[in-house]
Amino acid sequence: MENFHYVLKNTTLSKKSKLIENLLKGNHSISNLKNKKGLLFSNAVLTKFIEKEVKHSSSTLTKKEKRSIRTFSSGEQKKALLNYLIENNPDFLVLESPFESLDQTSVKELKERLINLSKKITLIQIISRKEEILPIITHFLGIKKGKITNIIPIDNYRFTEDTVNFNCNIPKPITFYKNIPNLLISLQNVNVSYNDNHILNDINWNINKNEFWQLIGPNGSGKSTILSMIYGNNVKAFGQEVYLFGQKKGSGESIWEIKEKIGYFNPVMLELFQRSTTVKEMVISGFFDSIGLYKTPTILKEKLAVEWLKLLDLESKSKELFQNLSVVNQRLVLIARAMIKHPPLLILDEPLINLDDKSTQIITALINKIAQESNTTIIFVSHKTTKNLQPNFIYELIPSQKGSIGKILKSN
Template identity: 55%
Template sequence: MTPTHQHYAIEDTARSPQVHWLSHLLNGAYKLPGLEGKRGVLFSNSVLEKHIEEEDKHDNFELTSGINRSLRTLSSGEQKKALLSHLLLQNPDFIVLNNPYETLDKASVSALKQQLIALSKDLPIVFIFNRQDDVLPVITHAITFEKTELKAVVPIEDYTLKKNAFVFDKDIPPAITTYTNIPEVLVELKNVNVNYEDRSILKNINWTIKKKEFWHLIGPNGSGKSTLLSMIYGNNSKGYGQDVYLFGNKKGSGESVWDIKQKIGYISPAMLELFKTSHTVEQMIISGFFDSIGLYQSPSTAQRQTAAQWMEVLNLGKEKNTSFLKLSPAIQRLILIARAMIKHPPLLILDEPLINVDDEGRALISALINKIAKESETSILFVAHRDEANIHPDFTYELHPSLNGSVGLQK
């Protein structure tokens, strides 16, 4: 069946910076069949964030006026549903979808995908993607770029999607930091329950993480992954008085949050907000020895040498003096992982390390994570809301929501 509309895909890479063309596309300035001279609307996380800010600053509940709720109280899936409904009420000529599935779990992705496929019968779609698997089956053409400018429109069947396979061929540096009295069992949760006011978050959670294990924590949005992480990372008061054991000590038995965090390497996308000043790649990696935001102490010769070895592992030796802030999101994640691993902590927590990066970056980061799992004694806790084909954990702990709180299932 011949599609009613032409639908376009744009790969979201450094070669197609949106700042140069997105506003022109929305104004119909490009000669694309079905879009020339037309008016488009943008569906993206940035637009959603602006509406959330409007609610916070001006009590403008434009997207949720019919349900008497604020956007912040909705799940990611509900927020995006509200945004899509709001945009469609504006009767646009076409819609630009900028990585629409980011932050969504598997069920929400599936529901939104079906809604977008149905929408494609009535409205031309421009789909900006960084995951090749996300491209809608209704897409008819791909837009390519040259020097940030629109280059050509090709039938989607003629567009070659890159297949990425990355290998880091240098061994990760050995540990120069020594940890003592680390038990075989690093984390143990026994019948842990978490409730906030009248809402149950976690129900009878039983989970044990031992030395040199590679775990994948997965669960839909709102299932309690962040709550569970905060119990382990040491900054959730709900853990006190419960059977939560961290590195052999029951939580609340005298150890400080700092004692716990010294034994854990941790990264999350939110960490990028902490690094606003211009630190070099070398300074960022060395700062992992001091758990500091930036480097404010003089490192030892051994620490400098270890950082140099990590930069060689990451193929970033030539970027040693480059500003961290000037690098791509994927390379920034690699550096944050090296920073978290430079002391070879007993436990490494990777909270959504693959979110908002393209397929090339995802392959790079996944290769490094698998390498650390293979070559170090560090246990890894990898967290995601979607399955990741390139990640190869030993075990999976999956949270399943229920009315009485999420229950955990070990695989």
């Protein structure tokens, strides 16, 4: 008898949707899963196990290894969770964005595991992007208001891709920088180790004005280490051949003198942000290198923020609270915040993580536009190459026993 496996889009689920709960309880219209035992494989479930471990010192997922689950990589954590769920003999698994936050190697390993598992139990996959769909999926679930409305054979379902266009040009800068050399960043024979853990091995990477780079590599390959040497205060940068805007790191410049020349975005930068800030105030705050506005801006700065919101088609939301925006609109605003000064360097750290296809297209289109219409150099950081992104160069970190080596993959 053929096994049926199902897929549905994450975008069809609201934050308050009880669909997953109803699937697990049997309150649904999938006839072959009635009165069957289902379990959930998701980051939320994994987080609960981690929190339980912290509070009660109980290692449910890692009893055999005698290690804390927090010491595992993202791929190892998900593998441990899957093993635990399988041991509980479910009839089906609900897979909520199973590949999010994983590098290419971990994605490949998890896909192979799930494909083999599909021969024994039913899988219901919740996806953000079309490319994530497992090849064993047989049916698409249509969802409306948190309920299954139709079940369509996957071969009969058509995924649509909309073209994303921004109707305005990138606003012109009102902030100008002096004495910015052509060679913005230079890492020469950089090595980083923590005790016996080798992170980077003889990294040589030069980044010039007006270049668009994508930095890729698996989890643990050293991407965050490189960023911290450029943007942060990583002590491993001192005493090495690390040059930022013409000066050797540690030669007297302050961390703030470096940061004022860099626009920075990371999706987790708002985790502890609680202040009630309007959308326009969030964009303006980029002038002051703060998250949220704490100073009175000039009329010119306010005007420029409105121009950025007009570009993003968010002018009508300028007085709304930033926290009330959709995830993709929050990221658009934060990229505008990072760019409002037209900094010499823009660092975008995993800007597409946890986004669906449509949102990915929107953010990618904005980044390409910034690269084409401004003189800002871009470093775009991700686990892998990105569809439709148009970098001039790709710098790949390749792990080895002596630390990751660097390689330029492509130049246009």
